[in-house]
Amino acid sequence: MVAKNKQGKRIFLQNEDCPIRNVVAQIGDKWSILILFCLVEGPDRFNSLKSRIEGISQRMLTQTLRDMERDGYVERTVYPEVPVKVEYELTALGKGLAKSVWGLVSWAETNHEEIRKSRQSYDQNSQG
Amino acid sequence: MVAKNKQGKRIFLQNEDCPIRNVVAQIGDKWSILILFCLVEGPDRFNSLKSRIEGISQRMLTQTLRDMERDGYVERTVYPEVPVKVEYELTALGKGLAKSVWGLVSWAETNHEEIRKSRQSYDQNSQG
DNA sequence: CGGTATCCTTCGAGATACTG
DNA sequence: CAGTATCTCGAAGGATACCG
Numbered sequence: 698m699v700a701k702n703k704q705g706k707r708i709f710l711q712n713e714d715c716p717i718r719n720v721v722a723q724i725g726d727k728w729s730i731l732i733l734f735c736l737v738e739g740p741d742r743f744n745s746l747k748s749r750i751e752g753i754s755q756r757m758l759t760q761t762l763r764d765m766e767r768d769g770y771v772e773r774t775v776y777p778e779v780p781v782k783v784e785y786e787l788t789a790l791g792k793g794l795a796k797s798v799w800g801l802v803s804w805a806e807t808n809h810e811e812i813r814k815s816r817q818s819y820d821q822n823s824q825g
Numbered sequence: 826m827v828a829k830n831k832q833g834k835r836i837f838l839q840n841e842d843c844p845i846r847n848v849v850a851q852i853g854d855k856w857s858i859l860i861l862f863c864l865v866e867g868p869d870r871f872n873s874l875k876s877r878i879e880g881i882s883q884r885m886l887t888q889t890l891r892d893m894e895r896d897g898y899v900e901r902t903v904y905p906e907v908p909v910k911v912e913y914e915l916t917a918l919g920k921g922l923a924k925s926v927w928g929l930v931s932w933a934e935t936n937h938e939e940i941r942k943s944r945q946s947y948d949q950n951s952q953g
Numbered sequence: 954c955g956g957t958a959t960c961c962t963t964c965g966a967g968a969t970a971c972t973g
Numbered sequence: 974c975a976g977t978a979t980c981t982c983g984a985a986g987g988a989t990a991c992c993g
Contacts, residue, residue, distance in 0.1 A: 716930070716933040716934045716937040717858055717859075717930055717933060719933070719937060719940065719941070720929070720932075720933035720936075720937065720940065721853060721858060721926075721929065721930070721933065722853060722855070724849075724853070725849060725850060725852070725853015725854070726853070726965085727850070727965080727966075730845055730849060731845075742974085742975090743974075743975050743976075744974065744975070747975095754966075754967055754968075755975080755976075755977095756966075756967075756968090756976095756977085756978095757965090757966060757967080759975080759976065759977080760966090766947065767943065767944050767947040767948070768940050768943055768944060769939065769940055769942075769943030769944075769947075775975095778974095779974095780974040780975080781973085781974055781975065781976090782974070782975090783974080783975060783976085790936060790939060790940070790943075793932065793936065794932065794936075797928050797929050797932035798929055800925050800928045800929070801848070801849065801925050801926055801928070801929055802844070802845055802849070804848075804921065804922065804925035805844040805845055805847070805848035805849065806844045808848075808918060808921065808922075809844035809847060809848065811897065811918060812847065812848065812896050812897055812918070813847070814897075815895065815896055815897030815918075816895050816896060816897075819894065819895040819897075820895070854985085855985085855986075870954085870955090871954075871955050871956075872954065872955070875955095882986075882987055882988075883955085883956075883957095884956095884957090884958095884986075884987075884988090885985090885986065885987080887955080887956065887957085888986090903955095906954095907954090908954040908955080909954055909955065909956090909993085910954070910955090911954080911955060911956085
């Protein structure tokens with residue numbers, strides 16, 4: 698499962714060994730980047746994240762944090778207080794990811810309006 | 826629908842006006858980036874792309890190309906020969922996107938192995 | 954050659970209820 | 974507080990057949 702250039706040379710994989718699929722597809726989900734950028738500011742707790750990211754369900758916050766922990770982007774620390782307190786913090790890997798995603802995000806912010814206009818004009822022309 | 830920092834300041838939207846969701850979520854799908862990088866090398870035809878991107882179905886190639894055309898990343902040109910020839914080519918916007926995605930992709934390639942190891946160790950520890 | 958149209962399965966993700 | 978367990982629904986995407 699590979700993509701090739703015109704000379705037939707493999708350019709990258711798309712299976713489970715593919716860096717793109719393993720990184721981009723993972724953080725391309727609905728919530729990962731939002732969580733990533735919340736945690737860039739510093740460690741935060743479960744319910745604080747939940748309230749900062751409007752619209753996320755408890756289930757998806759838990760699941761996305763677990764996936765990010767599994768990938769090594771996030772470290773989870775439990776403080777055995779009563780009631781229990783759990784903090785999530787970016788690892789060095791997570792900070793590196795955030796930094797490298799930032800270029801794409803700022804490009805998106807810069808070009809968002811042009812993209813929106815392109816969609817509008819495309820949708821208008823395909824009405825007739 | 827916004828994410829906020831700890832002071833309650835909005836940091837970005839997650840609804841239809843959100844640059845991140847509108848760009849990252851779109852190209853975070855299963856095929857967009859693969860197509861994007863195939864077209865970075867130059868214009869290409871439908872069936873050529875189909876054979877270069879192993880595993881993609883005709884349906885998904887069409888659909889993803891249409892979405893990319895709608896966003897303004899790709900320009901579609903029909904040559905009324907017999908049989909018909911259709912070429913897809915990156916626009917300036919598409920080239921800009923490719924360039925800004927490249928940073929993330931190369932980060933992914935660099936750190937892919939570390940991520941893989943993190944997953945392995947996470948999965949081992951959660952077995953017991 | 955370059956598509957559409959249709960069917961069908963899988964998976965992401967919201968809602969809700971319960972727990973240490 | 975910080976989760977887990979189910980249920981459910983809609984969208985994503987593969988397979989297949991047909992078309993200009």
